[in-house]
Amino acid sequence: MAHALPPPARQTGPLVWLRRHFFATWYDAVFTLVFAVLIFWVLDNVIGWAFVDAIWRVENREMCTHDAGACWAVIESRGRLILFGLYPYEEQWRSTIACLVVIVTIILSCLPVFWSLRRLPVLWIGGFAAFVLLMRGGFAGLEVVTSEQWGGLSLTIFIFAAVFVIGMPLAVLFALARRSSMPVIAKSFGLIIDIVRSLPLLTLLFAAAVVVPLLVPEAIQGNKLMRVVVAFAIFFAAYQAEILRAGLQSTPQGQEEAAIALGMPYWSVVADVLLPQAFRNTLPSTINQAVITFKETSIVTIIGFFEVMASGNAAIGNGEWGNQYIEVYVFLALIYFVFVFGLSRYGAWLETRMRLGHG
Amino acid sequence: MGEPAIAIRALDKYFGDFHALKGVSMEVAIGETLVICGPSGSGKSTLVRCINGLESYTSGDLRVLGMEVGDDTRVLDRVRKKVGMVFQNFNLFPHLTVLENCVLPQKRALGRDRSSARDEALNQLAKMRVEMHADKYPDQISGGQQQRVALARALCLKPEIMLFDEPTSALDPEMIAEVLDVMKDLARADMTIVCVTHEMGFARAVADRVILMADGKIVETGTPEQMFSAPRNEITRAFMQAVQS
Ligand SMILES: Nc1ncnc2c1ncn2[C@@H]1O[C@H](COP(=O)(O)OP(=O)(O)OP(=O)(O)O)[C@@H](O)[C@H]1O
Ligand SMILES: [Mg+2]
Numbered sequence: 001m002a003h004a005l006p007p008p009a010r011q012t013g014p015l016v017w018l019r020r021h022f023f024a025t026w027y028d029a030v031f032t033l034v035f036a037v038l039i040f041w042v043l044d045n046v047i048g049w050a051f052v053d054a055i056w057r058v059e060n061r062e063m064c065t066h067d068a069g070a071c072w073a074v075i076e077s078r079g080r081l082i083l084f085g086l087y088p089y090e091e092q093w094r095s096t097i098a099c100l101v102v103i104v105t106i107i108l109s110c111l112p113v114f115w116s117l118r119r120l121p122v123l124w125i126g127g128f129a130a131f132v133l134l135m136r137g138g139f140a141g142l143e144v145v146t147s148e149q150w151g152g153l154s155l156t157i158f159i160f161a162a163v164f165v166i167g168m169p170l171a172v173l174f175a176l177a178r179r180s181s182m183p184v185i186a187k188s189f190g191l192i193i194d195i196v197r198s199l200p201l202l203t204l205l206f207a208a209a210v211v212v213p214l215l216v217p218e219a220i221q222g223n224k225l226m227r228v229v230v231a232f233a234i235f236f237a238a239y240q241a242e243i244l245r246a247g248l249q250s251t252p253q254g255q256e257e258a259a260i261a262l263g264m265p266y267w268s269v270v271a272d273v274l275l276p277q278a279f280r281n282t283l284p285s286t287i288n289q290a291v292i293t294f295k296e297t298s299i300v301t302i303i304g305f306f307e308v309m310a311s312g313n314a315a316i317g318n319g320e321w322g323n324q325y326i327e328v329y330v331f332l333a334l335i336y337f338v339f340v341f342g343l344s345r346y347g348a349w350l351e352t353r354m355r356l357g358h359g
Numbered sequence: 360m361g362e363p364a365i366a367i368r369a370l371d372k373y374f375g376d377f378h379a380l381k382g383v384s385m386e387v388a389i390g391e392t393l394v395i396c397g398p399s400g401s402g403k404s405t406l407v408r409c410i411n412g413l414e415s416y417t418s419g420d421l422r423v424l425g426m427e428v429g430d431d432t433r434v435l436d437r438v439r440k441k442v443g444m445v446f447q448n449f450n451l452f453p454h455l456t457v458l459e460n461c462v463l464p465q466k467r468a469l470g471r472d473r474s475s476a477r478d479e480a481l482n483q484l485a486k487m488r489v490e491m492h493a494d495k496y497p498d499q500i501s502g503g504q505q506q507r508v509a510l511a512r513a514l515c516l517k518p519e520i521m522l523f524d525e526p527t528s529a530l531d532p533e534m535i536a537e538v539l540d541v542m543k544d545l546a547r548a549d550m551t552i553v554c555v556t557h558e559m560g561f562a563r564a565v566a567d568r569v570i571l572m573a574d575g576k577i578v579e580t581g582t583p584e585q586m587f588s589a590p591r592n593e594i595t596r597a598f599m600q601a602v603q604s
Binding site for chain 2: 254257258260264273276354
């Protein structure tokens with residue numbers, strides 16, 4: 001019998017680690033050095049611009065003329081315009097609370113405890129009712145602020161959340177209709193989905209904002225924001241429906257049969273067995289679709305809504321702070337980054353959770 | 360003798376042009392255990408799936424506990440509450456725990472409240488000797504355990520008839536016995552059972568009758584003894600030799 005050898009002495013320590021990961025061969029070493037220099041150079045410049053040479057507060061904007069660093073004073077001075085758009089200054093606390101309400105609603109809907117047919121609708125309807133009431137006002141002494149004046153970050157987040165909340169049930173409906181056993185339904189929904197997907201989003205939004213009022217009687221037109229959100233939601237739903245359809249197709253036939261054989265009613269087969277699996281199977285694409293939608297909200301600028309991107313442009317466009325456009329765009333980029341990065345981390349968390357078998 | 364549990368007369372089934380069941384007639388008495396065997400493609404699954412309406416038939420007559428299984432979805436609902444089914448691939452819901460797999464159908468099919476559904480689920484899981492896995496997910500337990508969970512899940516609904524479609528043929532050999540054992544218990548407890556299987560040991564131990572199908576038809580029916588030792592039909596003889604060797 002062979003004697004058990006002692007395990008090879010494990011080499012540890014930061015130097016060994018560095019050597020193994022960054023200097024294993026001569027070309028590893030070259031890459032490491034080149035990129036180290038590059039990274040250092042970029043970081044040095046960015047940090048220098050954003051922090052070391054930056055000006056944080058100024059008495060008046062003329063002091064922002066130096067070129068060496070950022071002048072963050074623009075954010076202090078124009079931040080409210082970026083965050084709230086044309087919303088009346090005195091009432092902006094309402095917009096803040098409304099925005100927080102929607103963010104909390106989004107965060108809560110991300111938690112699996114809320115994923116039931118009873119809880120989600122209550123949460124969503126409650127969240128949106130609170131948002132609209134606060135933004136609009138007209139009760140308890142709150143001044144009425146029409147949706148034409150809504151703007152900034154609140155509007156962006158509202159549009160995103162509303163598109164998702166209206167679009168997701170629509171997507172489920174579209175996906176189920178498209179695989180219906182009744183050919184008339186399957187074919188016509190297939191056609192609707194394909195038509196919507198072949199139109200540019202801008203065309204749809206324009207039609208909703210401008211064309212619909214010409215064709216539809218005033219009583220049922222709704223306001224422009226509502227029409228635009230609904231059109232956006234239909235656009236989202238057409239794409240998401242195809243994602244879900246792929247998810248439904250990838251769940252084994254046996255799942256549906258087992259549920260039917262157990263005497264479960266059709267709605268429950270769909271809601272309790274098929275859809276949860278379809279969502280699980282398509283989670284990466286669904287998160288991706290949500291991210292795209294968040295970024296696409298900026299397109300509503302073109303039909304006259306002051307979402308956060310447009311407000312940012314307005315903040316620099318009037319000339320006063322015209323030289324500080326980089327600072328403003330960095331600020332906007334950070335706002336987008338927080339949301340989009342949050343979404344994708346959330347997606348990654350869900351995937352791990354599901355790989356472990358849960359929910 | 361009273362009304363049979365299952366009565367099938369002159370059942371025909373076409374898949375497009377393909378004639379899958381050719382005038383099948385048979386009866387299963389209440390409490391009887393019937394084993395169906397036969398070569399691949401002979402229509403065994405199709406026949407069993409017609410019994411709980413998973414498959415529709417083209418013509419003929421099919422009654423379960425006196426209810427006519429046809430197009431009427433309300434009747435189908437009632438039939439499915441009386442008829443449980445266990446599949447070759449278990450078909451547990453992978454996104455739910457073992458316990459939830461058993462609780463959900465009780466809530467949705469019978470409208471039971473959560474706590475009594477839970478009690479019943481734990482009770483059936485214990486009978487199938489898998490109660491210790493109640494909080495695991497299906498992919499965390501073995502095939503044999505999954506199949507016993509699938510059986511528990513069906514039994515929670517207190518069915519009067521159980522259908523099995525090759526319940527052990529997706530299992531590793533060492534797990535087949537643990538599943539057959541609980542099925543034998545069920546047969547001895549006078550459950551009405553229709554089981555498609557090639558496990559002749561099971562048939563010998565508990566089957567009242569064995570049916571052999573070939574090419575969409577029933578070619579021979581008899582007690583296990585008759586079928587194994589004195590088959591009358593040429594196809595039966597060849598088939599029995601093949602599965603027993
Ligand atoms: N959905 C379907 N569409 C078309 N043909 C089908 C369908 N289902 C089954 N068939 C055909 O009907 C015949 C009988 O199928 P069935 O599954 O009942 O056979 P089986 O006896 O269960 O075979 P196995 O032992 O392989 O499970 C086969 O030839 C099969 O190809
Ligand atoms: Mg079969």
